[in-house]
Amino acid sequence: MQNTRLNNLLDTIARSLGQWFVNPWRRFSLLLISWLFGFFMGSAVSTTAGQKAELDIVVAAFLVLLTEITSRIFYSRNFFARQAIWVESLNLLKIGFIYSLFLEAFKLGS
Structure with a gap:
């Protein structure tokens, strides 16, 4: 890239x-x-995707794809190397997302 003031x-x-x-x-x-x-x-996501119940399979496939891409980014690096802060935050975002979906599934199952 060029060495500009914005850069x-x-x-x-x-x-x-x-x-x-x-x-x-x-x-x-x-x-x-x-x-x-x-x-x-x-x-x-679980409350808004379940409102219309028309695109549930497409939304679920998209969310699984995003989760797997995030896992590939996080786990492809060397285990002992220091992780970048954005990679760690992305992984914890994914963990919170999956945990919330599990809790919503347990709520619906009870």
């Missing part, structure tokens, strides 16, 4: 955010927010 600004912002999330409490809070947002998204 320099985005690089500086990304570098400063990366250094800001080196703090363990900030990193933990971001990961917790990711997990909670995934939990919210799972609850929202």
Whole structure:
């Protein structure tokens, strides 16, 4: 890429955010927010997709595809290598999403 002012600004912002999330409490809070947002998204998707009940199979296939892509991104890296913060947040978003879908399924089953 060319060395433009916008490119320099985005690089500086990304570098400063990366250094800001080196703090363990900030990193933990971001990961917790990711997990909670995934939990919210799972609850929202299950209630909105079930309203009309026409595209349930298509929505389920799309969600499984997104979950598998996320798992491929997270688990394709070396286990002992330090994970990037966006990869860890994406994985915890996926975990919260799946957990919420399991809870919704248990609610419907009881």
